[in-house]
Amino acid sequence: MLIKVHNLTKVYDEGRGLQPINLTVEKGELIAVIGHNGAGKSTLLKMLASWHLPDSGQVVVDGIDLKNRVAVSRKIGFVPEVPNLFEFFSVEYNLKIFARLFQVPFLRIEEILQEFDLLNFRKNRVQILSKGLRQRVSIGRTLLADPPILLFDEPTSGLDFDMTKEIYRMIKAFHAAGKTIIFTSHRPEEIKTLATRVIMLHQGNLVFDGPPREYFQSEVYEKLCLL
Amino acid sequence: MMKNIITLTLNDLAIAFKNKTIFLIIFIPLFVFFSLKLVDSAPTDIKKVKIGLIQDAVYAPVILQTIASADGVFTLSRVSSEEEGKSWVKEKRLDGLLLPAENQEKGLILIVLEKGSLQALSIIETFSALQNLVEGKNINWIADIQSLQQGGIQKQTLPTWILMLVLLVGFIIMPAQVAEEKEKKLLIALLQTPMREVEWLIAKVLSGMILILTAVIILQVMCNFETGSILSYIAFILVGSFCFSSYGIFLGFLCRNQASARTLGVLFYLPHLIPSALSDFSQKLTSIATFLPSYQLYEPIKNILLNDGHISNLPLEWISLLCVGLLTFLFSYLLMKRRWLM
The missing domain is CATH 3.40.50.300 (P-loop containing nucleotide triphosphate hydrolases)
Structure with missing residues (x-):
């Protein structure tokens, strides 16, 4: 089990x-x-x-x-109901900081951005994203360490x-x-x-x-x- | 419309009560009242003034007799040389050192730590009163006053500005930052990673220390002040920034949200700043300030900047700051482990 x-x-x-x-x-x-x-x-x-x-x-x-x-x-990866992201920073920054902490290569960030259709938003601050997009970033971040x-x-x-x-x-x-x-x-x-x-x-x-x-x-x- | 306004106003007041902002409204006037009371009442029951005389120097007999007869006002000490007397003044074992003035039969030179200090004013006033009593209006016995502290008024206020900066980062910025990370669940998100609690804490302390150091360096560069023993100065700024960054993080852990952290920050900021910064003007405030970590930073910084002090003469202050920093760091770690108010 x-x-x-x-x-x-x-x-x-x-x-x-x-x-x-x-x-x-x-x-x-x-x-x-x-x-x-x-x-x-x-x-x-x-x-x-x-x-x-x-x-x-x-x-x-x-x-x-x-x-x-x-x-x-x-x-274990946990996706909370309300995405808890660093709102003043970009999507890419949010993924990078967690990639560093999980010690996964930055290549994985590119995979996540692509997989979750976030490439066009990578430089956007999380603050200005819609709730759906934030949820995608949140899920993407959780999947960084697979x-x-x-x-x-x-x-x-x-x-x-x-x-x-x-x-x-x-x-x-x-x-x-x-x-x-x-x-x-x-x-x-x-x-x-x-x-x-x-x-x-x-x-x-x-x-x-x-x-x-x-x-x-x-x-x-x-x-x-x-x- | 009026009903809505009243409802919303009551709601705002309820929020202010809930996030403890209301405590500031009560606390600040109360605190200022008690501080001013201590400052104002200090001169009326001032302790005996500690006066030093040089062992082998020749003083006018009338002055010696007057000082000896005013033993309710003065505590008299004899020092072997002028150098020893000056070091006693610096160490605050004496409030003032009296030297016979050259070319004046009854003239005296008063050496104090700071010309405008309470002790200096007290010595001058007492001497003036005694002289009036003994000789009536005559040439003033105290012909000259020399200060041991170097630099102008700008430099003399520098320790207060530094203390303000350190406490601002420690008690206002750090608690709000920690509480924000807790409130927005960012800290808990970081704890989803293999990062250890102690790593987060060290990073937070370092960020606080960097903020403090940056502020002090900017102040120092802009004002272009000489610092005396640079190593001692840096050591105290480092240990002070560690102590208050750690203290601030601990306060942040006691709060659920930013509003509470700001309130709690102010509740700690003023009582740490005012008694220490005003300790020069009131003996009562000094006796209270001695128990505060802010005073353990303020006094050494003042000593190093103005009196050529050195860290080797201030081990207790350095150690006490380090201990407060380590203790609050440990408390923060325990609260973090328990996911306190997260």
Whole structure:
């Protein structure tokens, strides 16, 4: 198995968060983590990405404890809901600084700019880019080190129809290339289109774990997602 | 329309309260009030003035008798030579050194650290009063006043400007920069890379030090001041910039956003700047300032620039700045490891 989550817990001051969660992720899976607002979806992803530290529990990624952040950093790439880029600098600068830190050759930047159709924007400041373009830069930056695991937090949130389709295409392409992907979502069509497995969280607890078809026929779906 | 204005105004006030800007509104007047109170009240209960006389010099008997009888005002010390007396004044073991003036039977030369200082004024006023009491209106006993500090008023204010620059970078720029990186999730993005926390911290400290050094060099070049012991000066600027850059980063880690960092920065900036910069004018402020790291930078810089001081005579100040820098660096590291308010 690629990721093993054991009794992972995180409780915020206001009481929300994640109750002890156990799950395993195999290589090549494309998992949708779903649930209402505050269910713990983003918290789970952010803990896997080392953004948040768990209160307790353990995550092992490809045999390495997540506590060893430096060793795991090349294995997991995280694309946040709101791109966190150096806004006053150009697209190229943003990629360069991370390429240096990941110690990847600058040639990789050219590949990323080409792959994400950003060549015409390389000198543009991130500040003036549209949300869709920023998301592309953010994904491109995550892929600099070519991590085998990709985490997307609400990847299509706030994007228009065309850009949403573009993101779907990218996720499918990454999956086809053998990457393991976990994304959070609210959209049923996203789950149907992309996911090979659905994990549903409710009030911090894991309430469903199975294939999408089973999810849409489950009691949980009827009870929690249908009016 | 009015309703909207009121709603928005209340919202702005709520934001000001939330990001702690409101504390500045309360803090600044309070701080200035207490500082001025300390400065104004200082001369009324001033301590005894420490006067030095040369052991073998010949002073007019009437002056010696008057000084001896005014033991409630003066603390008298005897020094073996003029050189020793001057070094005592520089070390602040004496407030003033009295030498007999040549060609004047009752004339005195007063040697002080700074002509306009509180101590110098106090000695002159006291002597004038005593002389009036003993002889009535006559030629002033103090015929000349010599200052040990070199340079004009511009040079004498240089340590204050340097302190201002160092504290500005340390308490205003650095915390805001760190808080911005936290607020915009840039720091957490950098932590997605194999970069270690300590590398980020060192880079941040270095950037603060470079900013401070650049500002000091520009000031130095523009004003063209001589610096005395250049190595000692550089050593103190380096350790001071390390200390306050590190301190500022630590403050940045205590804040969730830039607005809070700016507020907290000012809350630290003024109490570090004013007691140190005004310590020459008030003994009470000096006694408070001694506990501040800013004073541990200000005094040595002043000493080096104005009194030909040397780092070898100021080890405690240097070490204390280094310790504060290292301690705040360690705290910042621990907060970063815990992803504090990120």
